[in-house]
Amino acid sequence: MFKKLATLISLFTVLLSAAQNNKLFEQATEAYNTGNYDQAVDYYNDILSSGEHSAAVYFNLGNSYYKLNKIAESIYFYEKALVLSPNDKETKTNLSYAQNMTIDAIDTMPETSLSKLYKNITGKLTFDQWAYVAISFMLLFVLLYILFYYAIYSTRKRWMFIGSLLSLFLCIIAIVFAFIQRSDFDEYQPAILFAEESNVKSEPNDTSAAVFTIHAGTKVNVLDQLDDWRKIKLADGKIGWLPTTDLKLIKDF
Secondary structure, X not given: OHHHHHHHHHHHHHHHHHHHHHHXXXXXXXXXXXXXXXXXHHHHHHHHHOOOOOHHHXXXXXXXXXHOOOHHHHHHHHHHHHHHOOOOHHHHHHHHHHHOOOOOOOOOOOOOHHHHHHHHHHOOOOHHHHHHHHHHHXXXXXXXXXXXXXXXXXXXXXXXXXHHHHHHHHHHHHHHHHHHHHHHHHHOOEEEEOOOEEEEEOOOOOOXXXXXXXXXXXXXXXXXXXXXXXXXXXXXXXXXXXXXXXXXXXXOO
């Protein structure tokens, strides 16, 4: 009795929360369309505070901050949207517009043709999507093997056997890609600089020498952390230390 009641209450809470978030999303969209971008930001942040994290909310937050000329914030939320929906062309386009408004123009380190090919192939899907592909090929392998086992004609048996082996091979490839994508995802910890200007230090302390300076909106990769300092790396290979308060991690959902 109490179990059923608890389940009903939980279901009602979920439905109520979803309805409230839908209403907030509609209000945020209306506020954005009427040019009330501050109010739109408040509504979208209310949705995030309720525990809902979606690419659409982050994308719209990025748009709202861009309209408010808060470039670091817009880049931050576009990047968060791309973590959840990495192949969204509209988000990538808007992100490029925002990045063009930052002060720092950082060149990326040159990549080998093999490295580019590897990233182009494995980056087509997220690690979750590669895992689903692997499961699909495994199910296909099982199905084809069953058909092979019960097939009467030798020609059909041969094709079923070849198909099952090919499915197994593709399943293994998808598993490898999923593992690679997951490893890369865990290793790469991007962040956006929110401080207007920050002197990157050679060591994690205030007395060490500044090795270079970066400005708000710059994307960095966090390599390590020591007390209130983070070791960062730029796309051009430069490395140094910044106060933790200067950065916001993109994957901090």
